[in-house]
Amino acid sequence: MRAKVETVRIDGLPVRLYSAAPAGRLGQDGSPTVVLVHGIGMSHRSFARSQRALATTHRTVSVDLPGFGWLPAAGRRLSIEELGDLVVRAVRSRGHDDLVLVGQSMGSQVVVESARRHPSVVRSVVMVGPVIAAGRRTLRQQAFDLARDGLVERVRMNAVLVTDYLRSMRQYLHELRPMLRYRTEDTVAKVAQPVLVVRGDRDPIARREWSERVAAAAPDGTFVELAGPHHVQERQPETFARLVDAFDRAHTPQASP
Template identity: 40%
Template sequence: MPSDPTRHPATSFFYREATLIWEARGSGDTTFVLVHGIGMGRTVFTGLAELLAEHGRVIAMDLPGYGEAPEPDRTPTVERLADIVAAFLRAEEIQNPVLIGHSMGTQVIVEVAARHPDISTRLVLIGPTVEIGQRRLGIQFRKLARDLIDESPKVLLTGAREYLRAGPNLRRKMRAMPVHRPELAYPHVPGDVLVLRGEADTVAPREWCEYVASAVPSARLEEVPGSGHETMIKNPDPAAELILKWLADD
């Protein structure tokens, strides 16, 4: 397969004692910024990035302590991760990005929008976490286990590889997710939002996603039939189609 001439090597960005790794592909007026979930890294977005790169510039990142990004001295809160992403967007002078977050990544990008309203953004929340009343790690692990029972080998192998790369401090990093209160940020998200879930997602149930969509001033909820929490890994085509249609309707 020929190499992608629009793909640029991974680069590091350092901000307040933490480093994220990012790479870009594609070109165009629209910039998509992909933010992964807990235990993951930018490689889980490869399929989605390739599809979106046909319609604009795509930036995928490893948050500090995930993927290829080094472990920071302190485990960042969701709010601190959002500040790092916002600092990156400013440093790279990225105008009007479409921020796409998966799972915990949705928590990060809603904080980017709410805490940094000077950065004009549109958000795609894929499988948003964490449901009110379900914010214990044991509950979340059980939900994820149920979701993965019927998943494809591609999803299982990709997830296992990324969880191993996240390192021995993964459990400590996971604690940042359930203590965050995304519902406090939702009403302060100024831009348009697409809430996207797999039809069979047990981690982000429909009732919770309906709440998320209603709590954001301007949001739409869409579902991918026959998919679970890892919908953009198993088959990214439906997710890409829904994202592009939402942008065209905007």
């Protein structure tokens, strides 16, 4: 399934969108659009397998944030609040107004902020390996946890991680402080939409106690653990796609007969 690739500019910042859907469903048909947002240093490639699985049944858009993937660096620090706004505005510029937002790692911060800022268009949120755990908000601790995760990720994901980090290093350095300082647990408590927190059971970055805490902080939160590392959405793409689909269906109001 070949994705449609577009680059849009929001307030002068480039955002790249990779759209894929079942045949004939790239346009609006009343169903939601699943939006996939990568973590710090990464790109849409961290959702490649899970987007293919989701796109067999859903309209999907995978995002490259400014300065990541092959996009030029923004030249300045972008706050999580600004990134959350950019994602929704970029996707809406292509006509999508009913969104299921899926974010992994730093992307989980971005999507929960998107939901807080745009409640009328975000119907639900999926946070995969949410960061950053209270008590571990230092660069040294995060570097240690990332190194440990590299030992349990597969070769393909480690290759994606290394090459994406090298491409995005300028913006990566800008985004470290906003990511480290952002209090995910405070924002998720203000989100009225249903929130699903997904964690890999071998994830040393988003640890179980922390992930459960994030889900419990949401007014309508659910916690699910799958077998796998920090990028569990790529370790188990079909299982992850079924989980997202079931979560969305469970929280979709049924039409009156």
